[in-house]
Amino acid sequence: MLMSSVFAAARDVFSPPLRKILWKSLALTVLLLALVWAGLTHLIGLFLQGHPLSADYPLIDGIASFLAGAGIFIGLAYLLPPVSAIVAGYFLDDVAEVVETRDYPGEKPGRALPLGQALFYGLRFAGLSLLVNLIALLLFFIPGPNIIVFFAANAYLLGREYFELAAGRFWPQEDVARFRVENRLTVLAGGAVLAALVLVPVVNLLIPIFGAAMMVHLHKRLMMRRLAAGDGTGRLDARSRPF
Template sequence: MPIVAALRAFSDVFTPPFRSVLIRSLAISVLVLAVIWAAGTRAVAALAAWFAATHPLDYPWYVDAFTTVSGFVSGVLIFIGLAYLVAPVSAIVAGFFLDDVAATVERTHYPADPPGLPVPLWESIGATLKFTALVVVVNLIAFLLLLVPGINLIAFFVGNGYLLGREYFQLAAGRLMPPSAAEQLRARHAGSVFLGGLAMAGLLAVPVLNLVTPLFGIALMVHLVKRLTGTRTLMPPR
């Protein structure tokens, strides 16, 4: 069942509505990263200026060398840091569009079913921030386990598979039923939800493709929820 949902979701990712959301989320992400870049370079420049102002001028070459080297090194480090931040930042930004994506999947594939209700904005933002924090923690643990061959890979897929599956399933099911009912449905089908999360973790591990993980994930979980519930709303939405 998760395999069928994953295949449908992957085909959805390349449709015009999904591309539109992806372009918007990436554009906003680039803007956010540009602000981070500007702030980081300004902070380093201010530090270098402070260092030059507080040290004797008997050795101007020393101050100049420090300013030049610090500017170059900080630029490289900030660039590397931003490269790693692209995926999580785009995931946070895409979180604001996930309800629109879920509605598109429901409308396209399940037109005869009652449409889901959007998750309240504050709840969606909270879930996105919590999810992002958890993923950062799990991947930090996986990174710290790099010295243990094989274990870090297992930690990455198991941790992300569980977290991604749980959060995105809750969001998709929450459009059709109260949160408590969505949690019960997830608990009854924990194995299928985890397998769906593993598919998302696999995509997350692929550079460039990891940018579409949030859109793929919500589409996958909408398909999975619909298959588990018989493509109908079992309980009144919130």
């Protein structure tokens, strides 16, 4: 089920109906990352200008500036998950409408979240993701745990956020949480796919559109399995509690 959703999303990302959305998503993602890069570089530059060693040892100043730039570049990998959440919150309904109309034409389409609500969810997740990834960044110089913490945290966060955005088009928030918990391992595995893509340069810029399409497919397939199991209403029960 997960792999079929992954392959379907990979097909969708470069399909003509989503290509225009993809370019917009890439432009917004690159713009946000560039703004973060410029802001951090400017702050570090101001700090170095005021440091006494900068005037006495210009070479140290140059080396520090180079290392700061390289450090910011590495840090952007940790900032990509929260940035992608904001972008996904903005474009998810556009992606979902294309996927649902083309691949599930006989089913009732989802209801687009109000833009403010979608962006609120994206910003809420971005804040949590930023906090978690800053903690992971502090472990950068500890081999082993840094990658494990980074991967595990983002697998959980990305899986949860993208799935809830996709399912939120069909269910109230409390039902979405129950459904996610019922399928926690599948959703976590989907998040692991996205967390793995974060580690791949350039490809990681596709996460907002790919993640949205993948979770739309995954949610649809999970609902089909629930209906096939005998719940003709598709109503979510309260047997599970969110974790």
